[in-house]
Amino acid sequence: MxxxxxxxxxxxxxxxxxxxxxxxxxxxxxxxxxxxxxxxxxxxxxxxxxxxxxxxxxxxxxxxxxxxxxxxxxxxxxxxxxxHETEKVSGRTVPFTWKAPNVDKWKERTFLGYHRADGQVGTENVWLFFPLVFCENRNVEILKDIFEKELLHQQVSTHQLMLRALVRGEESSTEITENTTKVFDNIDVKFITHPGGCGGIRQDSESLAKLLAGYVNNPNVAGATVLSLGCQNLQIDIFKDAIKSINPNLNKPVLIYEQQQMGTVDNMLSTIIKESFEAIKNANNIVRKPASLSKLKVGLECGGSDGFSGISANPTLGAVSDILTALHGTAILAEFPELCGVEQELVNRCIDDEKGEKFLKLMKAYEKSVVESGSGFDMNPSPGNIKDGLITDAMKSAGAAKKGGTSPIQDVLDYGEYVSKSGLNLLCTPGNDVESTTAIVGAGANLVLFTTGLGTPTGNPIAPVIKVSSNTDLANRMPDIIDIETGGVIHGEKTIEEMADEMLEFIIKVASGEIQTKAKALNQNDFIPWRRGVSL
CATH class of the missing domain: 2.30.130.110 (Archaeosine Trna-guanine Transglycosylase; Chain: A, domain 4)
Structure with a gap:
């Protein structure tokens, strides 16, 4: 029945x-x-x-x-x-014990990754271009157009062909004259822009510096080309100090250019192209080699959640998180507005009182800033969430927290801090999909698991984002964005444990470069820094 x-x-x-x-x-x-x-x-x-x-x-x-x-x-x-209503929390209430899952069948498994000098291992090998200030966005976009056309030879899209046909007055056009073969096999070139680095308050620029430094230090990045104007709040020295605070011995090429010191745009771009090309060519010599699953740093994210997310997709991520934790890998649970209502469980799971106190302090400060702006965590559920059964923030949070499994919480990180401990980490971010995913990768995640019940096309420029649907209908309706579907759990066809094993196998293939995520295929390279206190 x-x-x-x-x-x-x-x-x-x-x-x-x-x-x-x-x-x-x-x-x-x-x-x-x-x-x-x-x-x-x-x-x-x-x-x-x-x-x-x-x-x-x-x-x-x-x-x-x-x-x-x-x-x-x-x-x-x-x-x-x-x-909306939640329990009041002041600290640890009960001692915590954890029985780790049996991981014997995973202990000897490996993935093929890019080994870095500091011991981290990337699932991608990316040369990253970005500006320190929005004034340089246009120059980054110019470089993007040049490098993508000459290095990546991206194929003309069907939509561009459609427009080409319309311009010519034709019914259809299949003409493709571009060379679609990549110049380099082992390196991708990615570009990010942003609206920050100047204006606002100085703390915004300092926060952005930490985020960008995290991207440079991320194991998926082989090196970076950084553009500065010169007079902005986010000075080059601030950015360099942010890198040193994360990794004092960073051993990656980071090319930094300041427009106000280089004269004309033409002169600057010519220099950037020549020097970046040589660095990219060298980075292409890095090849994939076997790495322990303990080198995986997996971000746990959700967006466009529905009433099934907390029953199928999120608990599956939780089971994967527990397996990775037992293997001494790393999992990162973020989205603090979506942990509202489950604080007591999370505080009890922290390895010591200091971590629990930091978590509560960050939660209270965040909620206070939201209230002072005229809103509140209770305003977090979106119209789509409510339509599909998540009618209070606490209800949404209780399901969202299932992504973190049941393991001890080893560390609690503020926005812009970088993961330094294996196991489960909590990271203070907004619930906003892109802002949170951006921060998770900036904290060191080399891969992101992203659950959705309604359908969200989010991706990231340097880390694979594996999209997991909570229900079969979504997977059938939007197959171009969904990598894995967990609807079988709802129908009773699969257990959470069976689904987690299937997902981990998929993760290994993505981490090894054997499978391309749907977000990457769609060239979904979303990057939005958090301007603190104004986002849920």
Missing amino acids: LKKLIKINTSDNVAVALVDLKAGEVISFEEEDIKVISNTKSKHKIALEHFNLGDSIIMYGVLVGKANGVINKGDVLTTKNVK
Whole structure:
């Protein structure tokens, strides 16, 4: 018989609809009959008991809201009858123990990566161009056009051919005269621009310097070409100091050019092209070699979440995170607005009180800044989230936190800090998909797992982003952006453990360059720095 409801934790007093439910139908669930009061779409929640005003609503075993009025047993939960509510947290409440999963079958496995002098291993080999200030964005774009045409020989897109045909007054055009063979086999050339580096407050530039330094230090980057104007807030010395604070002995070529010291644009661009080409040619000599899975640093991200994300895709990432942690690899869980409501569990999992205190301090400071701007964490769920069943921030957070698995939290990082400890790390970022993914890679992730229930095309310029759908319908509807789908968990066809094993096999192939992610195929190179305090 088709399963219609699921209760995630034994202490929950609500259940998730796995299929659309009609008002009046009676469902046999946990040895009792539940009459559905209102039409309920799949992914939404129905009450398993009668609620009066102010009663606690429990999901994933934690408080996710309070009843905003009477909710009858069998009725659907909505933004009108439920309000956001979380438990108050002040510190560790219980001792934490962890039973690591059996990883015997993974211990000898390797991936083919790019070994760096500092011991890190990249899943990509990228030469990165970027500006220290937005004034140099145009020059970066000029260089992008030149290098992509001559080094990457990117094939003309079907949409460009369509426009070409329209311009010629033809019905279609299949003419491609460009050479589409890459000049170099072992190096990619990527370009990022941004609106920062000057204006605003000085702290914005310092924060941006840390982020860019993290990108340079990321194991996926072989070297970088950096453009500076000269008079901006983000001075070259600030950027160099940021690199030294992360890696005092950085052994990568970093070419820095200051326009106000070089004269004409033509002179500067000519110098950059000649010197960067030689450096890129040398970086192409780096080849993939076997590396332990402990060298994987995996970012855990979600975007466009739905009511199934916390049941299928996110717990699968959690199981993968636990496996990697047991193998002495690294996992990075971010998006602090989406950890609101599960602080107690996370504090209890921190390896010491200092880490737990830092986590709470960062959470409280972030929430305070959001409130002072006239908003709040309770405003985090997007219209798409709400439409698909995530009606409070705590409900969304409880599912989002499942990406971090169950392992001890080894370190807590503020935005711009770089991962230095293996195991699970918490990183302070917004919940915004691109801002968070940008920060995760800046913290050292050499690969990102990104879950989505509604469909999000986010990628990153230097790290592969593996897109994981929470449901089969999305994977079938948007196959061009989805790499793995976990809908089988919802249908009862696969366990979380089976899905995690399948995902880790896929990760190894992506990390080894055997599989190209959909985001990379779409040339999705998103990069948005966080201007602190103004983003959820």
